[in-house]
Amino acid sequence: MKNLEAVEIWYVTGSQHLYGEKALRQVAANSRKIVAALNEGGRLPVKLVFKPVMTTPDEIRQLCLDANNTRQCGGLILWMHTFSPSKMWIGGLTALRKPFLHLHTQFNRDLPWGEIDMDFMNLNQAAHGDREAGFIHTRLRLNRKVVVGHWSEADVQDGIAAWMRAARAWHDWQSAKFCRFGDNMRQVAVTEGDKVSAEIKFGYSVNGFGVGHLVNAVSAVADRAIAKLCDEYEQCYEVAAELRKGGARHESLRVGARIELGLRAFLKDGGFKGFTTTFEDLLSLKQLPGLAVQRLMADGYGFGAEGDWKTCALVRAMMVMGEGLPGGTSFMEDYTYHLAPDGQLVLGAHMLEICESIADGKPSLEIHPLGIGGKEDPVRLVFDTRTGPAVNASVIDLGNRFRLIVNEVDVVKPPQPLPKLPVARAVWKCRPDFKTACAAWIHAGAAHHSGFSQAVTTEQMEDFAAIAGVELAVIDAKTELRAFKQQLRNDEIYYHLAPGLGRT
DSSP, X not given: OTTOOOOEEEEEEEOOGGGOHHHHHHHHHHHHHXXXXXXXXXXXXXXXXXXXXXXXXXXXXXHHHHHHHOTTEEEEEXXXXXXXXXXXXXXXXXXXXXXXXXXXXXXXXXXXXXXXXXXXXXXXXXXXXXXXXXXXXXXXXXXXXXXXXXXXXXXXXXXXXXXXXXXXXXXXXXXXEEEEESOOOTTOSTTOOOHHHHHHHHSOEEEEEOHHHHHHHHHTOOHHHHHHXXXXXXXXXXXXXXXXXXXXXXXXXXXXXXXXXXXXHHHHHHTOSEEEEOTTOOTTOSSOOXXXXXXXXXXXXXXXXXXXXXXXXXXXXXXXXTTTSSSOEEEEEEEEEEOOTTXXXXXXXXXXXXXXXXXSSSXXXXXXXXSSSSSOOOEEEEOBBOOEEEEEEEEEEOSSOEEEEEEEEEEEOOSSOOTTOOXXXXXXXXXXXXXXXXXXXXXXXXXXXXXXXXXXXXXXXXXXXXXXXXXXXXXXXXXOHHHHHHHHHHXXXXXXXXXXXXXX
């Protein structure tokens, strides 16, 4: 994936000097064994790094400051092996700017009932040491994930892994740059937003560039590079005969390749992690970028159509969360519905820009009229999406805060072929059902653009929202519309009052 830095998570164990140096040596040895086993278990996507056992307020504060100032540190896992008085942690936790997970576990799985003595009890006190820690986390109003169970259990490791993926995505957003070619699609509200608030809240920046900058980059592409990329297309895709070398419309494929190479060079030179385009501002570009966008997304660049920078950033975050997992992630749009009473479905697509990472089989590379934009017919990849569970997510700017909405869906095969629809597409059933999901989505104010993923899970999105400190609205199999609407009303009050609660 482009511009994805290596990240590590620090494993931090709490104790105190009350139990003696021998006990502290054992605490450290046990923690090292846990870290080694978790790293070797193959379920965690990010390396765990053992840190010395924390026993004093000064040690804890320094560790938290070191975490803040260590770029590759993506967050902390905290565990109280013994009783670690939580007043010791106030100075460090109030200074900490990295996310953390609270692991409520203990070194031994089973109690040695016939051998338990007070030395054993003093050493293995996570049962109440972690409760002491939990109090101070709550008292300080700190967002965190709590994972409970023995560290060797698969579901415990999977819970840690989900949080790690969210933490890595959050880390990726910090100082990320997103490029906006042109402006927002005219008169559209939901794709607008406060870029200053977003940078304050999320850590990434969005800056606009005239499409002329892209035109210059496209014009600078060498002919030999275009020919090489066209050869690559013929190896990777089922290329329509008219687009192949010697075909009647091969020049259109060369135009698409030129746009991809120019856009790729511009993004690389600027260190961008994503970009937006709009068909209302193409200047002298001969085609609306379609194939180029699809392939750049497959390399990990976030994308939002019509100037939608919030979805662009979200797609990038979801790509990072899903890195290495089966399935893919793409920009998506709820385009049209199948409203048959016996099977209501959503047809998701866009004009051109759906990522090939979600394709079912080898995509075909075709050329067709677009009907809008006033430019030459663009080349694009055409395919159906793999069946199976997925999530659709939208982030919106409500003025006083951001809201993240997630709908769980199930991708199905189209009931009939789509021979005249020359775009990539996905057909899905909404959870819990079409009417409830669509009403909830609309009540929540979610956009018509979304991040769509068959790799990312709702748990990961929930962890990400907690790290970001934003409102989360989940639409899943358990959603009941009356309760969902009430939760939105409750959130209006909570997010109005929460900033005033602070760490009091």
